[in-house]
Amino acid sequence: MNCQNNLLITGASGFTGYHACKHFSDSGFNVTAISNKNSYTSKKINWKCCDLTDKASVKILIKKTKPQYVLHLAGQNHVGQSWIEPVHSLEVNSLSTAYLLDALRHENPSCKIVVTSSSLGFDPTSMSTFNNPYGLSKTIQSLIAQSFAVLYDMKVVIAKPSNLIGPGFSKGVCAVFAQKIVEMEKDQKDKPEHVLQVHNLNNQCDFLDVRDAVSAYETLLLKGKTGEIYNVSSGKRRSLEEIVKKLKEIALVDFEVRSLLKDALEKPARIEPTGLINLGWKPSIPFESSLRDILNFYRQKNNGS
Incomplete structure (x- = not known):
């Protein structure tokens, strides 16, 4: 097994996670799929169960898996639910990202990480743009990711996907x-x-096929510039x-x-995917x-x- 090709995918049991696991395992990555529900068995994918809001569990996970790449898809992605449980959204979207990055900082600071945020984030310098707890949690998540890239010289890239569509169970x-x-x-x-x-x-x-989005995430893992934010969208x-x-x-x-x-x-x-296009990606x-x-x-x- 080539340890230099180890990829950890969080939120692997979700809509995008399912397609990501298939895409990257087919592309030759050694995929470890993380879910907070049940772990599954697969010949090509190593499934593990982990609560990313538990700091100790995240440390153990990273110590055991030692990934060279991380695709962080896990999160609470429902705006309505964020109004009901705003602190939970902050824990799942923001705090878990901090735990994950901090564990990687200690165990493998050279790891390349793509953090998937949201196009619904806000301008943190203007309170007038804050209109729901979900957007708040994703804005903080992006700030945490960028901060670790700058403060600890980590290879963190932020992806902001538009509305993803395609086969699979989705609430879209x-x-x-x-x-x-x-x-x-x-x-x-x-x-x-x-x-x-x-x-x-x-x-x-803006609607983009989830399979094109996963292809974009691979481009960002391999070519994305540290600390940069990339729109993952169709541009239409x-x-x-x-x-x-x-x-x-x-x-x-x-x-x-x-x-x-x-x-x-x-x-x-318009949410233009200019940065990704400059890296050679385009929706297909x-x-x-x-x-x-x-x-x-x-x-x-x-x-x-």
Whole structure:
């Protein structure tokens, strides 16, 4: 086994983590996958269970695994939940990152680390930009990561992904739409009229296939500049109306679309992946292919396969 190729992936049982484990193991990395739930067995991946909010457990984990690379995906990623448990979000997103970096500082300071933050972070110099506890926790996480890069000369890179989509269990809007459409397809004989209700068709976001995002993380692990923040995105805004229209085209059932709100929202700023493109990365999966793969994933799960 080549110890110089040891990669630790946190949050491995999550939506992105699943794809990351597959991608990096297929690429020849020796993957240790970390989950705070149950550990699993795999011929190609070494699964371990660890609570990243427990400082002592994190130290033991790093001492035993001695990774040369770390992809830190673990976190609390639900804005609504952050309002209910703000301190928990700070612990999971911010404090666990500090524990992980500090353990690496002691055991292997030359390790290359990609910390996945969020495009929903705030400007820490302006309190007017702080509008939810989730964004606060991810902003602090980014500051911690950058600080360790500067203060301890560690090889830390920050990735800020946009809305990731693709096959797999996700709480994202495309997955929610797909699940509802698959349910309509299954019930179309018994219920001839179907309605997909959308909060606001005018909402716009940047959507990127999770598999392209994982490819971007590999680029950052190998080529990312220490202390830099990279946008992981498509660079294109899409409205929910455009998404629903494409889903209607590839769905196996016809349905009516109802928007709860009619007013247009301000267009968000484009999230350009300029830094990543300069490193040689570019997205490769067409948006419609991503939507088709999401639908097919939930069709298979609906059929019990």
